[in-house]
Amino acid sequence: MLEPLTHIGRDAATGGYVRDAWSPADMELREWFAGEAARRGLDLREDRNGNLWAWWGDPSRSPGVVTGSHLDSVRQGGAYDGPLGIVSAFAALDLLRERGGTPGRPLGVVCFTDEEGARFGVPCMGSRLLTGAIEPERALALTDDDGDTLADVLKRAGRRPESVGRDDETLAGVGAYVELHVEQGRGLVAHGRPVGVAAAIWPHGRWRFDFRGRADHAGTTRLADRDDPMLPFARMVLAARAAAERRGVVATVGKVRVRPGNANAVPGHVAAWLDARGPAEDDVRALVAELAELAGGHEVSEESWTPVVGFDPALRDRLARVAGGGGTPAPVLPTGAGHDAGILAAAGVPAGMLFVRNPTGVSHSPEEHAEQADCEAGVVALADVLEDLCR
Numbered sequence: 001m002l003e004p005l006t007h008i009g010r011d012a013a014t015g016g017y018v019r020d021a022w023s024p025a026d027m028e029l030r031e032w033f034a035g036e037a038a039r040r041g042l043d044l045r046e047d048r049n050g051n052l053w054a055w056w057g058d059p060s061r062s063p064g065v066v067t068g069s070h071l072d073s074v075r076q077g078g079a080y081d082g083p084l085g086i087v088s089a090f091a092a093l094d095l096l097r098e099r100g101g102t103p104g105r106p107l108g109v110v111c112f113t114d115e116e117g118a119r120f121g122v123p124c125m126g127s128r129l130l131t132g133a134i135e136p137e138r139a140l141a142l143t144d145d146d147g148d149t150l151a152d153v154l155k156r157a158g159r160r161p162e163s164v165g166r167d168d169e170t171l172a173g174v175g176a177y178v179e180l181h182v183e184q185g186r187g188l189v190a191h192g193r194p195v196g197v198a199a200a201i202w203p204h205g206r207w208r209f210d211f212r213g214r215a216d217h218a219g220t221t222r223l224a225d226r227d228d229p230m231l232p233f234a235r236m237v238l239a240a241r242a243a244a245e246r247r248g249v250v251a252t253v254g255k256v257r258v259r260p261g262n263a264n265a266v267p268g269h270v271a272a273w274l275d276a277r278g279p280a281e282d283d284v285r286a287l288v289a290e291l292a293e294l295a296g297g298h299e300v301s302e303e304s305w306t307p308v309v310g311f312d313p314a315l316r317d318r319l320a321r322v323a324g325g326g327g328t329p330a331p332v333l334p335t336g337a338g339h340d341a342g343i344l345a346a347a348g349v350p351a352g353m354l355f356v357r358n359p360t361g362v363s364h365s366p367e368e369h370a371e372q373a374d375c376e377a378g379v380v381a382l383a384d385v386l387e388d389l390c391r
């Protein structure tokens with residue numbers, strides 16, 4: 001089932017995927033989702049925030065059980081982060097139908113929009129807007145690398161920017177949410193198990209640093225006369241690494257934009273994005289405060305912040321028991337990665353996650369991989385879990 005997706009948004013030179021929200025690749029993926037829903041006779045709805053829902057049963061009568069993930073990717077991402085959860089959702093639904101019987105509750109497959117935040121900088125945009133975790137005005141004003149706002153991009157895609165925002169009607173249909181995801185680490189390898197369950201998502205955030213100086217000639221401007229923003233930027237990157245090691249968290253500067261971007265010019269402006277996460281909120285906050293102080297008069301703005309999300313303990317234990325297939329319960333693992341399931345959990349929706357073993361642990365890279373047999377074990381575990389929750 002992953003096969004028809006392999007060519008969409010693939011960079012032939014690297015083998016990595018580039019699937020920005022609302023890009024042509026994303027639109028093609030959304031069409032694929034609609035086709036899979038139609039083939040199964042599911043009722044397809046797009047909510048006011050661009051999230052796609054394929055329903056077996058009517059969630060307006062009684063809240064349903066929802067599973068799914070996202071189809072967009074980080075730039076140069078792998079084939080499994082996101083799509084595995086959606087393909088597995090459809091496959092689990094097929095398996096439930098093969099087993100016979102009709103679920104006692106509506107069953108939904110969801111595709112959340114713009115989970116990675118690759119284009120506008122804020123991850124989990126679809127679920128944040130849905131639950132009201134981000135103000136629509138702030139979201140719509142975010143810009144991509146071309147300077148287009150989310151509002152512009154939505155309009156161009158034929159959507160209505162004025163209707164984005166918290167959507168209680170759609171939320172009321174979600175009685176529980178279970179997201180299957182490729183593990184982004186090697187916890188399951190250590191346990192020797194194909195499928196695990198998420199314990200909690202580390203607190204995490206993104207910050208934008210704007211270092212401003214003065215663009216000038218690289219040959220004729222004396223060193224003493226320069227106001228070069230690359231220097232405080234470089235100090236920040238090294239300090240982030242040192243502070244992360246000291247405080248037991250992780251910190252990454254993975255995106256930087258240099259203006260005007262000429263090899264023979266002192267830059268005038270360096271914008272850099274810091275991603276920081278860790279087991280303890282205070283340590284992450286302290287790291288950012290330390291870097292902000294180091295950056296002195298330069299502007300630092302918080303683009304997103306998600307506090308620690310502990311998944312519903314009863315649901316977590318139920319998932320572990322059912323995903324264990326009647327034997328030893330599936331292992332319960334913490335994760336440093338954010339997910340839509342975390343946004344829903346923070347909004348009070350009972351939510352949980354299943355992880356599928358990743359042999360190398362590598363993710364957000366073309367090297368990301370999961371074995372076929374493990375993916376199949378994931379589908380069986382997901383079907384068992386859905387069957388249990390739909391009783």
Ligand SMILES: [Zn+2]
Binds near residue numbers: 070081082115181
């Ligand atoms: Zn993901």
